[in-house]
Amino acid sequence: MTDASQYLLVCYLAARDGGEPVSPGYVADELERSPAVATETLQRLETQGYLTYEPYEGATLTAQGRETAADLYETYVVLSAFFNDVLGLAEPEREAMALAGNVSSLVTERVAETLLEATDVESVDVCV
Template identity: 35%
Template structure:
C-alpha cells in the first residue's frame, strides 16, 4: 500500500465531510485504502499540525487551515482532471488517478494558467463536482478575467471557510459571501434578493443532482445545480428560530 500524503488526507476529509459533519476513521480508511491504524496515526499528526480537529471514537473535522489546504488541493485536482479529459482527451476512467499524482507537484502559477486555459470552469466535466474557488492574489475572478478577457463576473467578498450552497444539506443556514457567474445571472440573483451578506436557509436539495431550494427574504427560490455551485456562503449553525 503506498504512502498517502498530508494533502491526500485533507482532501479525503474535505470530500467526505460536508458542512462540518464529523468524518469517521473508517470512512477515511475506506476512501484512501489504508488500514485504520495508519489513519489514526496520521490523524493525530495532522491534529498536532493544526489541520484537523480530531476526537478519538467520534471523528475528525477540518480546521480553517486544513480547509484552505484541502480546497487548494481539491481545486488543483479537479482542474487537472478537467484539463486531462477536455484538452488531452484522456479517458475519464484514467483522469482521476493521473490527477492524484500530478496535483501535489502543480505550482500555484500553473494552477492559475490552467484555470485561464479552461476558461474559469466551475465544475468538473466528468462528475460535475464543484471546483473550489481559487486563492489567488486577485480580489475576485473579475479582475483575473478582465486581465484575460473572459466573460465571468463576481459579486461579494471572498472570505475563508466558504461552501457553495450546492453542498449544503436541507435545514442549514448560511450568509452569502460571494457569487460568481455571467453578468445577467448575477443581476437576476441580486434582483431575487440574494445580495452579499443575506442570510439564507437551504430548504431542500432535489435528488439526482437536482436544484437547491433556498429560503431568502421570505420567498422560496429554486436554483439549479450549476448556479448553486457558484453561490458561496459562510455556513452557520442552525438556531432554534426560522428565517
C-alpha cells in the same frame, strides 16, 4: 504536503457531502490505506493544526485545514477536468487526488488555461 494533502482533500470532500466528523475508516477506504495508517495520519494532521481528531468520532477540519483543503480542492478540480477532457484518462479523479498537493499554483493556473484553450478549440471545430 504530498500524502497529507490527500487526507485533507478526502476530509474536505466528505465534509461537503455528508458533514463532519469524518471517520478514519472512511478516509482509509477512500485512500486505500489501512485504518491504522489513516488514524495515525489524521492524528499527525491534528498536531499540525489542520484538524481536530476525536477517537471513535473522527476528524473535523479547523479553519486552517479548511482553507488549505479548499486550495487543494481547486487544484483537484482543474486536474480532474484536464485529465478527463484533454487526456481522456480512465480515472481522472484518482489521478488528480494523487497529484493535487504536489502541484504549484502556477502549474494549476497553466493547466486551467490549457483546459480553456482546448475547450475553445473544440467549440470552434464543432461550429465549422
